[in-house]
Amino acid sequence: MSYQSSNPLVGEVEFALDGPWATYWIAFLRVVTGWWFFHSGITKVIESGFSYTYGTTYMQGMSETALGGIPVWMGHNLGWLIEPGVPLFETLIGLALIAGAFTRLAAFGGVIFMTLFWVGNAEFGHGLVNSDLMGLLLFMTVIVFAAGRHYGLDALIEKLDVVEQHPKLRYLLG
Secondary structure, three states: OEEOOOOOOOOOEEOOOOOHHHHHHHHHHHHHHHHHHHHHHHHHHHHHOOOOHHHHHHHHOOOOOOOOOHHHHHHHHOHHHHHHHHHHHHHHHHHHHHHOOOHHHHHHHHHHHHHHHHHHHOOOEOEOOOHHHHHHHHHHHHHHOOHHHOOOOHHHHOOOHHHHHOHHHHHOOO
16 A cells, blocks of 8 residues: 655655564554553562452452353352462463464463453443453454564464474464
């Protein structure tokens, strides 16, 4: 795509999906999304360790959401998984995205988190579009554009013999 202007001071500007600016932007989105989740997770670890009891308490009060009684049941019965899992997985997802390692796998974990947040938190009083949906779209963008291949470790991991011998592993990378 090219932009031409009648102004002689403006030169040609190009932004192709395989160009350097797109690559920088995709890498930037990956790192910022990773930092967002890493910060959220590590803050919980610092404040509560791996006993993030707010998660289960919050879920126990989610009886009026689009998920019905599922989060309430989860809050009462899966605390052993939720309390350590939320801070641990947020931190690991964030670190993987920042490093660009196993990016699609990590971003898929982010999609799961953000889908649960979006459906569970939303009363949809302002419509379906809210910050949780925007986070979900960020993670989907990281997956679709294989953001780990842009200035990330996935570009190196994909060259390893084990990945060469098992090409399906690339679905977890990128």
